[in-house]
């Protein structure tokens with residue numbers, strides 16, 4: 001993986017295009033910056049005027065490694081601008097990316113209202129008949145609805161709609177946008193496909209594969225990719241339960257499995273499960289789509305159920321360690337759904353916090369980046385300025401997100417500050433033998449806590 005300086009020093013394309021981006025969230029802002037880095041002229045907009053005002057000043061509204069520097073550099077280049085005015089944004093664009101949110105409805109179906117609003121806005125303000133690129137993750141068939149909406153709201157203009165799903169990972173989003181594994185473009189006309197080839201030429205010329213398919217295939221391929229990754233995580237979590245019953249070590253099992261190139265090690269880790277704005281909603285949306293199309297896909301429901309079970313299993317370990325939770329103080333280390341982001345949407349750490357609060361515990365959380373975001377989601381929690389403050393007086397500390405800084409904790413200091421030295425490691429971050437040697441009652445996921453399989457009680461619990 002190339003370092004962040006790669007995208008700071010990228011040479012601009014000799015064939016720049018006018019690009020508009022609708023929605024400046026985790027995908028839209030990164031797309032806007034990446035398009036500017038590759039040399040295109042970009043105007044991005046959002047319904048949230050406050051975001052646009054801050055972005056114009058070079059202030060991103062979420063954390064992503066390297067983003068502040070990259071945003072500043074692209075603003076200074078003059079290629080990247082932000083605007084709240086729809087006409088300024090899409091008026092002269094040759095390509096318009098739709099990057100709005102597609103959150104889940106209560107029944108799991110994707111809420112596509114923002115897609116319709118964005119499509120309608122483009123239809124009313126575009127002057128150059130741009131290719132409209134659906135980058136948001138949407139159920140197969142959405143591009144047809146976008147096309148119909150645009151035809152109606154433009155008063156009869158025909159727009160080319162392309163599906164171009166995004167595969168970036170929060171935490172390495174800029175890198176992923178500029179050095180993707182593959183670019184998928186689903187289009188119905190040679191004109192639209194040729195525009196997309198031109199747009200992505202700076203990236204494909206570096207060897208990235210561009211896969212051209214039809215629109216429904218592109219839309220479905222995004223949902224199926226995420227569902228399959230979620231399946232791997234849930235599979236590992238089911239193996240963790242089985243390993244605990246069989247006295248086996250799930251980390252060794254997935255190491256054995258993942259060494260087979262047909263399986264691969266990625267996303268095969270047991271723990272607190274997956275979260276974030278993609279996997280939970282995309283698994284649910286794919287299940288809903290399959291059922292709607294007449295092919296119920298119960299495996300997807302099982303993937304989600306195993307993910308819920310993974311959080312419940314960690315909560316049970318806390319109860320197993322502490323017996324009653326009422327009046328117990330529990331520190332949760334890590335609140336973001338994964339490291340290197342401040343995104344707490346569908347974070348398993350916050351699901352766990354809610355369960356523990358509901359069972360009567362006092363919960364104090366710490367995260368290197370996501371405290372403000374977590375406080376908005378779970379205001380009943382307390383928050384600490386660092387990990388040591390969080391574990392002060394705690395009866396148990398739970399590792400909920402695998403931030404690297406937790407590996408640097410001074411274990412003797414941690415132990416001395418806690419009321420009971422109990423660690424429940426929801427991410428298998430630490431070595432069990434080392435934790436036991438450091439004097440902790442240490443619980444992890446799918447691994448024996450001790451060579452003899454027992455979790456020794458701390459002296460403070462037995463005396």
Ligand code: NAD
Pocket residue numbers: 022023024025026027028045046047048051099100101102114117118135136137138166167168169170277278
């Ligand atoms: P987000 O919530 O971070 O950003 C969405 C943005 O769209 C917000 O800033 C919102 O204010 C804006 N918006 C909503 N309606 C609008 C409208 N009509 N006009 C202009 N702006 C509007 O969401 P996100 O994480 O960027 O995800 C966007 C899409 O990309 C989703 O479909 C998601 O599934 C998909 N996706 C997300 C990721 C990820 O890691 N976050 C990765 C790949 C794909």
